[in-house]
Amino acid sequence: MTQFVTTTEMLTLEDYTMNDFEIPQEVLIERAAIAVQEVIGAGSFNLSHILVLVGLGNNGADGIALGRLLHQQGLSVALQFVGNLNRAKASVHKQLEIAKHCGLHPSEKSDFKEATLIVDAIFGTGLNNPLPEGLQKMMKAANHIDNDVIAIDTPTGINPNTGEVMGAALKAHTTVALGYPKIGLRKNQGRKYCGDLVVKDIGVLTPDTFAFSL
Numbered sequence: 001m002t003q004f005v006t007t008t009e010m011l012t013l014e015d016y017t018m019n020d021f022e023i024p025q026e027v028l029i030e031r032a033a034i035a036v037q038e039v040i041g042a043g044s045f046n047l048s049h050i051l052v053l054v055g056l057g058n059n060g061a062d063g064i065a066l067g068r069l070l071h072q073q074g075l076s077v078a079l080q081f082v083g084n085l086n087r088a089k090a091s092v093h094k095q096l097e098i099a100k101h102c103g104l105h106p107s108e109k110s111d112f113k114e115a116t117l118i119v120d121a122i123f124g125t126g127l128n129n130p131l132p133e134g135l136q137k138m139m140k141a142a143n144h145i146d147n148d149v150i151a152i153d154t155p156t157g158i159n160p161n162t163g164e165v166m167g168a169a170l171k172a173h174t175t176v177a178l179g180y181p182k183i184g185l186r187k188n189q190g191r192k193y194c195g196d197l198v199v200k201d202i203g204v205l206t207p208d209t210f211a212f213s214l
Ligand SMILES: NC(=O)C1=CN([C@@H]2O[C@H](COP(=O)(O)OP(=O)(O)OC[C@H]3O[C@@H](n4cnc5c(N)ncnc54)[C@H](OP(=O)(O)O)[C@@H]3O)[C@@H](O)[C@H]2O)[C@H](O)CC1
Pocket: 010, 014, 028, 029, 032, 055, 056, 057, 058, 059, 060, 061, 062, 089, 122, 123, 124, 125, 126, 127, 128, 129, 130, 131, 132, 152, 153, 154, 178, 179, 180, 204
């Protein structure tokens, strides 16, 4: 039986892993990237040109690390930031520096139609409001293009706890849940937007005494 969690529970377990066991956040980000790379490698996706849509939080950091790994595999990868990079978390800037050192630089404006595979690394469990208008338009437009979308942790626009669409959401062919799947992926529209749900262990530790609420 798959254990689903709330975002609060996921944050508690992430903190437990990073603070009690001193496992650096970069390790979790790298393992998240490797996990999604494995799902991509195991699937039958068209990898001719991969567009990674990157947000300003740790979901975005996961996406940049993944883009770097795919680039190092020799694949054609474009990184496109969604939002003002100046407002990004330190983890995003760190991953961007590493990616640049590895020869992968962010693109200005990518044409979604050129991408044969889109990686959704815009929002994950940190989504806390309806998407900004511009992003809602982008998600609705992207949903009409016939290419596969792989969502990192949660489909952007889906409330990770309730499964509601927050203005608009990007429909995924596959969602790679990190650690534990979030309860929103099996409620309301979450189930429809997440597509095939793959749960990947990325080394998040759980206390024996932890009481899951679900
Ligand atoms: N599960 C794990 O062990 C790990 C998960 N990781 C990844 O981290 C994300 C969660 O990262 P987080 O930085 O908390 O949040 P997001 O990246 O989802 O969101 C980015 C920030 O965007 C802001 N935000 C939220 N909603 C909106 C909105 N509607 N409009 C504009 N901006 C929004 C919010 O910032 P605030 O300042 O507004 O709070 C978010 O912080 C998780 O999903 C995993 O992918 C780790 O990388 C690895 C371990």
